[in-house]
Amino acid sequence: MKEIRFENVWKSYGKTEVVKGLNFTIKEGERLILLGPSGCGKSTTLRMIAGLEEITSGELYMNDRVVNDVPSGKRDVAMVFQNYALYPHMNVVDNITYGLRVQKVPRSETRNRLDAALKMLKLEGYENRLPKDLSGGQRQRVALARAVVKKSNYFLLDEPLSNLDAQLRVSARKELVKIHELYRQTIVYVTHDQIEAMTVGERIALMNEGKLQMLDTPENVYHRPANIFTAKFIGSPPTNVVEVTYLDGKIMFGNQSFQLLPMWVKQVEQSKTSRIAFGIRPEHLEINKTADKNTLKGTVKYVENQGNSYGVYVDLQGNEVIALSESKYWPKGETVYLKPFMNHIHLFNCETTNSIGYPAELDQEETTLERVLIHE
Amino acid sequence: MKEIRFENVWKSYGKTEVVKGLNFTIKEGERLILLGPSGCGKSTTLRMIAGLEEITSGELYMNDRVVNDVPSGKRDVAMVFQNYALYPHMNVVDNITYGLRVQKVPRSETRNRLDAALKMLKLEGYENRLPKDLSGGQRQRVALARAVVKKSNYFLLDEPLSNLDAQLRVSARKELVKIHELYRQTIVYVTHDQIEAMTVGERIALMNEGKLQMLDTPENVYHRPANIFTAKFIGSPPTNVVEVTYLDGKIMFGNQSFQLLPMWVKQVEQSKTSRIAFGIRPEHLEINKTADKNTLKGTVKYVENQGNSYGVYVDLQGNEVIALSESKYWPKGETVYLKPFMNHIHLFNCETTNSIGYPAELDQEETTLERVLIHE
Amino acid sequence: GKKEETTANKTSNEGGKTVIEYWHVNAETQGGKTVDELVKEFNAQSETTEVIAKFNPDMYKGLMQNLQAEAAAGKAPAIVQVGWSFLNYFANNFEYSSPQAIIDQYFPEDKTFLEDYFLSNVLALAQGPDGEQIGIPYSLSTPVLYINRDLLKEAGLDENGPKTWEEVKEFSKTIKEQTGKFGVYIQQPADNWATQALLESNGAKMITDGKATFASEEGIKAYQLWADMVLEDQSAPNLPWDQGIQSFIDGNVAMLYTTIAQRSNVQSNSQFDVAAIKSPAWEGKSPKLPAGGAMLAITAKDEEQRKAGWEFMKFLYSVESVAKWTEGTGYVPPRKDVAEAENGLKDFLAENEMMNAAIEQMDGVVPWTSFPGDAGLQAEQLLLDVRDQILGGSISVEEGLKATEQQINELLQ
Amino acid sequence: MKINRFVSIPWHLIFIATIFILIFPIIFAVGSSFKSLQDAYNNVLNIIPIQPTLENYQIFFNSLPAIQITVNTFIIAAVVTIFKVITSFLAAYAFVYFQFRGKTVLYFLLISTIFIPFTVTMIPNYLIISKIGLTDSIWGVILPQLADALGIFLMRQSMKTIPISLIEVAQLDNLSHVQIMRDIVLPLIKPAVTSTGIWFFISSWNEYVWPVLILKTTDNFTLPLALQMYISSEGGTNFTVAMAVSVITMIIPLALYLAFQRYIVGTFTSSGIK
Amino acid sequence: MSALTTGVKRFNRENWKAYFLLFPSLLIFAFFMFWPFIYTIYLSFFDWNMISPTKEFVGLQNYIDILTDPKSYKIFGNTFIYIAILLVLNCVVPYVFAFVIDMVLKRFKGFYKGALFMPAFISLVVGSILFTWILNPVSGPVAIILGWFGLEMPIWSKMDGWVIFVLSLITSWKVFGYNFIVLYASINGISRELIEAARLDQVPLWRIFFQIVLPMSSATGIYVFIITIVQGLQYVFTPIKVITQGGPNYASSNAIYHAYHEAFVLYRTGHSAALSILTMVIFLVLLFIEIKFVERGIYYEN
Numbered sequence A, B: 001m002k003e004i005r006f007e008n009v010w011k012s013y014g015k016t017e018v019v020k021g022l023n024f025t026i027k028e029g030e031r032l033i034l035l036g037p038s039g040c041g042k043s044t045t046l047r048m049i050a051g052l053e054e055i056t057s058g059e060l061y062m063n064d065r066v067v068n069d070v071p072s073g074k075r076d077v078a079m080v081f082q083n084y085a086l087y088p089h090m091n092v093v094d095n096i097t098y099g100l101r102v103q104k105v106p107r108s109e110t111r112n113r114l115d116a117a118l119k120m121l122k123l124e125g126y127e128n129r130l131p132k133d134l135s136g137g138q139r140q141r142v143a144l145a146r147a148v149v150k151k152s153n154y155f156l157l158d159e160p161l162s163n164l165d166a167q168l169r170v171s172a173r174k175e176l177v178k179i180h181e182l183y184r185q186t187i188v189y190v191t192h193d194q195i196e197a198m199t200v201g202e203r204i205a206l207m208n209e210g211k212l213q214m215l216d217t218p219e220n221v222y223h224r225p226a227n228i229f230t231a232k233f234i235g236s237p238p239t240n241v242v243e244v245t246y247l248d249g250k251i252m253f254g255n256q257s258f259q260l261l262p263m264w265v266k267q268v269e270q271s272k273t274s275r276i277a278f279g280i281r282p283e284h285l286e287i288n289k290t291a292d293k294n295t296l297k298g299t300v301k302y303v304e305n306q307g308n309s310y311g312v313y314v315d316l317q318g319n320e321v322i323a324l325s326e327s328k329y330w331p332k333g334e335t336v337y338l339k340p341f342m343n344h345i346h347l348f349n350c351e352t353t354n355s356i357g358y359p360a361e362l363d364q365e366e367t368t369l370e371r372v373l374i375h376e
Numbered sequence C: 001g002k003k004e005e006t007t008a009n010k011t012s013n014e015g016g017k018t019v020i021e022y023w024h025v026n027a028e029t030q031g032g033k034t035v036d037e038l039v040k041e042f043n044a045q046s047e048t049t050e051v052i053a054k055f056n057p058d059m060y061k062g063l064m065q066n067l068q069a070e071a072a073a074g075k076a077p078a079i080v081q082v083g084w085s086f087l088n089y090f091a092n093n094f095e096y097s098s099p100q101a102i103i104d105q106y107f108p109e110d111k112t113f114l115e116d117y118f119l120s121n122v123l124a125l126a127q128g129p130d131g132e133q134i135g136i137p138y139s140l141s142t143p144v145l146y147i148n149r150d151l152l153k154e155a156g157l158d159e160n161g162p163k164t165w166e167e168v169k170e171f172s173k174t175i176k177e178q179t180g181k182f183g184v185y186i187q188q189p190a191d192n193w194a195t196q197a198l199l200e201s202n203g204a205k206m207i208t209d210g211k212a213t214f215a216s217e218e219g220i221k222a223y224q225l226w227a228d229m230v231l232e233d234q235s236a237p238n239l240p241w242d243q244g245i246q247s248f249i250d251g252n253v254a255m256l257y258t259t260i261a262q263r264s265n266v267q268s269n270s271q272f273d274v275a276a277i278k279s280p281a282w283e284g285k286s287p288k289l290p291a292g293g294a295m296l297a298i299t300a301k302d303e304e305q306r307k308a309g310w311e312f313m314k315f316l317y318s319v320e321s322v323a324k325w326t327e328g329t330g331y332v333p334p335r336k337d338v339a340e341a342e343n344g345l346k347d348f349l350a351e352n353e354m355m356n357a358a359i360e361q362m363d364g365v366v367p368w369t370s371f372p373g374d375a376g377l378q379a380e381q382l383l384l385d386v387r388d389q390i391l392g393g394s395i396s397v398e399e400g401l402k403a404t405e406q407q408i409n410e411l412l413q
Numbered sequence D: 001m002k003i004n005r006f007v008s009i010p011w012h013l014i015f016i017a018t019i020f021i022l023i024f025p026i027i028f029a030v031g032s033s034f035k036s037l038q039d040a041y042n043n044v045l046n047i048i049p050i051q052p053t054l055e056n057y058q059i060f061f062n063s064l065p066a067i068q069i070t071v072n073t074f075i076i077a078a079v080v081t082i083f084k085v086i087t088s089f090l091a092a093y094a095f096v097y098f099q100f101r102g103k104t105v106l107y108f109l110l111i112s113t114i115f116i117p118f119t120v121t122m123i124p125n126y127l128i129i130s131k132i133g134l135t136d137s138i139w140g141v142i143l144p145q146l147a148d149a150l151g152i153f154l155m156r157q158s159m160k161t162i163p164i165s166l167i168e169v170a171q172l173d174n175l176s177h178v179q180i181m182r183d184i185v186l187p188l189i190k191p192a193v194t195s196t197g198i199w200f201f202i203s204s205w206n207e208y209v210w211p212v213l214i215l216k217t218t219d220n221f222t223l224p225l226a227l228q229m230y231i232s233s234e235g236g237t238n239f240t241v242a243m244a245v246s247v248i249t250m251i252i253p254l255a256l257y258l259a260f261q262r263y264i265v266g267t268f269t270s271s272g273i274k
Numbered sequence E: 001m002s003a004l005t006t007g008v009k010r011f012n013r014e015n016w017k018a019y020f021l022l023f024p025s026l027l028i029f030a031f032f033m034f035w036p037f038i039y040t041i042y043l044s045f046f047d048w049n050m051i052s053p054t055k056e057f058v059g060l061q062n063y064i065d066i067l068t069d070p071k072s073y074k075i076f077g078n079t080f081i082y083i084a085i086l087l088v089l090n091c092v093v094p095y096v097f098a099f100v101i102d103m104v105l106k107r108f109k110g111f112y113k114g115a116l117f118m119p120a121f122i123s124l125v126v127g128s129i130l131f132t133w134i135l136n137p138v139s140g141p142v143a144i145i146l147g148w149f150g151l152e153m154p155i156w157s158k159m160d161g162w163v164i165f166v167l168s169l170i171t172s173w174k175v176f177g178y179n180f181i182v183l184y185a186s187i188n189g190i191s192r193e194l195i196e197a198a199r200l201d202q203v204p205l206w207r208i209f210f211q212i213v214l215p216m217s218s219a220t221g222i223y224v225f226i227i228t229i230v231q232g233l234q235y236v237f238t239p240i241k242v243i244t245q246g247g248p249n250y251a252s253s254n255a256i257y258h259a260y261h262e263a264f265v266l267y268r269t270g271h272s273a274a275l276s277i278l279t280m281v282i283f284l285v286l287l288f289i290e291i292k293f294v295e296r297g298i299y300y301e302n
């Protein structure tokens, strides 16, 4: 049972409360992504699991035992520190293998793991360098390698790939997942890269200001955000969320309106909320130059290159909304018509900021949301 | 003339050559993105501009003067260090304003800049913290703020946003661009985030192993990669590049083939290359369950969540290629048909790995590739 | 400020008085206060001279070191205290003026001062090998035997203490056996003063005609007694000086053989019935006790200073001053008439009986042997080394003394 | 950080024992300073005096210009400390942040002076001081002590542990050397500077061999010299007064230590560096 | 490193600034260290007693005397024994203590820190007098307490071996606190994350000490190592002088005390000078070896 359970865990530094009542379980052998804005308490949470940070109140269970007082060395945890924490006086090889040598892992085994890690992280040729003679990304890779070779039951990664280029990041995370599929440690992985979150995570825990916001599969976090924070935080450009009025099956944007699907109408009526916020992801907002049925009229503010598409910022009755487009030719000031994909809208209770829920019909339509595992 | 010019600049540490003959100009007031794999020499290049690293040979010009021997303090450079390099004994405010105080910037001016920077980077409330009491992302923001307030003529940023969450990153880079539009310092910006590169960069310099690979606008770097390295490095998932044979206007994948457009045929014939590599971005590869004219047959290997779309890995006569799809329902082993968008293909000379060039017709078709500026 | 004006170079003050320095070694426990009083008194009454007293820690050795530095700098105080063991070294190496010479030159009225007031054997203490008067004896001390009467009684011994060294040994042994405490502690400072008393009282001679002769039969026998007490009977502890005194005062040692200068310390701090008796003799022999203490020598260089120096010295040797001096220090007065004089020590001696032992044995005083020549100090050191060896049991008395004597004689050549 | 509790208990015992051994003499000294000498001789085991007396302190204050002596000692120690810290700091800075001809040789030369026995320097230094006419002046005591090889050594070692990035940031800001020293280097090596400063102070405060040679009049004396006035082999040491003087001698450095102790903690120089 | 070399190159033109910074130290050293030292070398070739107007040139005789005198070997032997004992008491022990207090213990750190430093305030002169009393083998408190258990205290000041040990203890008592606090500050400055990383690996404390803390604090460690040697050489002088004057029969004398003894007790200036020079040479060679070999293993940030 390599499960990790938080029971009302609080952490404060002096008077600053940093983690405020965490209550959740990380399942044995899962890859959990810890996501959240900078400073929300991700590293702190990780460090509590590792036993590096004292828990102010509440219980932390690992392997069904309260571990609040178990020293970190006894928790069988490997960790990649956000700031690497490489031993500055040891070269790459020593940094990576030091833990193994201490644990008296046989020479040949150490050698094998080292070689694998060096290869996986493209560190061959740097074996004898000291950390100060490495580039930032190389240091990060050493930090990752050091954790990888340990093969611990719990594997905590604090933004392990943040300083790597995209290619390397992709290959490294694939390797990580491959290793995990083999050993099934329990992984908690902090990242700011949402693609990484989606591709690596089996579940995503989203935190904000020391509180858990949502814990679910990447699909659900993306497609069924539990609250406005989640909707806006996940996805880039972020979900458009606009406060609207609901009237007779219609959503009113100022003097414009559009018709909800019957299933949504039912959902809204059931939830009995009066103040509603309407959310839609930019990619679910079709932008056209001509009007259509159920479209909203706005004017282009500006266009932003998003790499392989363009974000068009549209003024919609005083609200700024973004739509994605393949084209960048949206002159400023032009009148455009936005058409939300009606299956992909999100409705929130303005007061609680929580989702009013999703119609059951949607689930059926999309059949089972089973995980598509990544394997080569 | 806040121009920076490299003339055959080399840098080695002892016997390790790290930068190998850089020859390029960073134009006055432009935002240049420095991109490249981890360890390719980006930080080194930045540090040479800042005057923190001795130039082994060659000349570095700034403002039309050789600055090889000008001390860094005299170069009017602000820099965000990859490792932050915050003063551990100063609180956030002091870290940010120390340089200003030294330069005797008036109190009120300092105060204004500080406030603006704190606001821009959402550091309000942390004014009196020491670096050790900040989260990783917060430290990075302080480092950025410290450079921002300086208003120097040259602004060097070494992965300044790598540890920030997507929302913050987006807002921070928008602010950076806004500031730049106002002051037009010369910016050199290292990042691994390609969206950032595309959105922030007016031009992109791509380095590999200490050498410049391509220097051009984001559009050209993306759509007209000068060599295989560039094509593969930019974009995620990376461009598919497969070695093929060219025969009579046709490209041959093993026993499959497809017809090139006449303009491409002309281009190939002109270039007189025999061994050709064919490149296509995953998003320019349509994947279908049914065959069509000019499609290539392959079998699905696996599918990977890419956030807002899915990467389908297809085995194409022994080569792995990736296509992007909105759907994730591509059962393993299924036969699929890939259809390249014939306007978006890239052809490279296998020997030099350089592009054979792009047909002139393409340019006309896409009209002028003028920059879409980002402005609110 | 005022400080700078008191430097050595300054030879006169604002009032036109000649300023001279007087270097002494008298810590507060050893008459330091009296020195200050005397200097103050002198300064108050003198119209021509002002004395500045400088305390030199670490006794005569310390003073000698400071004097050396001063001499190297080409300067000198006017008057210094010179310990007897440094007599030769001082005479050989420093510039000084014989007091009689100064008297003769500038103070004819004092022509017979020395003759008149000092015993000749006392004056002789301050004479060089060729009989030249180097300085004038000022502090005189002799070794006495302090006894813890309570302990002696407890051990069933005569509470008046032993008269001879042989008895000392017996007493010690008895005390050790009866009380478990140590019998006697013989002082072990970094000099051979007590050793000399022990040996010469038995008829040995430290030096004969410029050659060391202590390893004679008498010498060896005397030393052997001490070594036996330490090593065989273990009735005498082998301790450094201050620990030895401490152990006597707190009652762990019954008898203490040390200088009379310790009288006040012993008298006021011991809580038993304590007495000081004369230095033991050897059976059938009369004791010969080296004089401890110091003389005053004039090292002033120029005329004014020398004259002022003598003026001050004369003051110090007045009956009143010497009496004060004796009361403050516990030293034996060097001037013959002081003990009996009304304005002298009469009352004091009546109150402090322990002084009498020292005063009574004054006629047995001999000069403290100071090995001649440049290697004198080294010779002295060799004797100290062998003391450690003998009392540490690493060498026999005979062997040790003989070898040392030989070494010293080689050195002295 | 979690530590097994059982690890720490034996350590606590070791520390308590060590501290007892270290502190016992001090308690003994303080206790003795309130005893009469007779009491001290005869009741060594009563560490706390049965009949405490201030007599020893009175003796000291009455027989010597105690205030003047304390002031002298303080001036000497303070001036020496301040100068030593400054000269050491400057020299160490030069050795760490400059490259110049003869650097290594010079460094070796300076450091090697720590092995020069004071017997070598004593007389020649006295001659110099005497030539400039500073004998019997506290300035004569101070002058030769204005620089210190060990100070240079420690500060250099400490400066070498400052991450170079921090200096680079400073360079970018075009800081002058004075600013780098004052605002960056000094705060970062504060623990070393403080602990060494305190040590300099204590050493100079307790210095005896050198002042004894220079100072002559009691008005110019320092506390350790005053202490010597109660120590005499021939007349016997007045142990309790000596202890009273020692206790007085201890107080000012102790107060200083208490005031500066909080600076002797690591500066976490790495916390600003990723 | 790299940046430093740039820095260095740039500073090159500012050479004069370096000399300027060194000037105050050099000035003081020139007059009060180098000159006396050179003068001492000169004196070591003479037979002189410092006062007498004539110096007799004796060539290398003083050196020969020292090298042929068995006493010299005893004294140099003692010198190294002092240093060895102090290296244990004042380098190894405080190192371990600083480590344990900083990284192992959670409570009473402040108290321990303060208390361990306390003896530093007392001068060695006083300390020596104090210990003479406390350790009086006949009537001191320790002896009395030992007596209760039927134990007899050795008369340490007169016994070979014991005397060095006790004098070392006294010196150690005084300097322990400083060495400790310097090491403590250095260890305390080591990034906690490095230690955490090691703890995660279940690295036992002793390995953390040897393999992380020691190398990471080695810059200061080497300083403490050297000052301990200096202490073993120079500081023990005071207790020797106050308590034993080198005795019994040189059993507690060390090179410095002996040089003092020769110069200021026996007034053999030339001999003392030669001894001082020899001592210096021995320790300079050791220092040189240190710089050549140990320095390489030291971890510096720049």
Ligand SMILES: Nc1ncnc2c1ncn2[C@@H]1O[C@H](COP(=O)(O)OP(=O)(O)OP(=O)(O)O)[C@@H](O)[C@H]1O
Binding pocket: A132, A133, A134, A135, A136, A137, A138, A163, B013, B016, B018, B036, B037, B038, B039, B040, B041, B042, B043, B044, B045, B082, E001, E002
């Ligand atoms: N002191 C040094 N000695 C030897 N090689 C060094 C030294 N410092 C850096 N390097 C090497 O120089 C190369 C370039 O380093 P640089 O820091 O410029 O890389 P980078 O492009 O910034 O990489 P990253 O994205 O990982 O930060 C790296 O391969 C690195 O290992």
Ligand SMILES: Nc1ncnc2c1ncn2[C@@H]1O[C@H](COP(=O)(O)OP(=O)(O)OP(=O)(O)O)[C@@H](O)[C@H]1O
Binding pocket: A013, A016, A018, A036, A037, A038, A039, A040, A041, A042, A043, A044, A045, A082, B132, B133, B134, B135, B136, B137, B138, B163
């Ligand atoms: N020693 C401390 N004292 C007070 N507050 C602290 C301390 N250490 C961290 N914090 C605060 O705790 C909060 C959580 O920090 P944590 O490092 O867990 O954030 P994080 O989620 O990892 O952020 P990032 O993505 O920026 O690394 C931050 O707001 C930080 O300022």
Ligand SMILES: [Mg+2]
Binding pocket: A042, A043, A044, A082, A158, B135, B136, B137
């Ligand atoms: Mg973090």
Ligand SMILES: [Mg+2]
Binding pocket: A135, A136, A137, B042, B043, B044, B082, B158
């Ligand atoms: Mg870099």
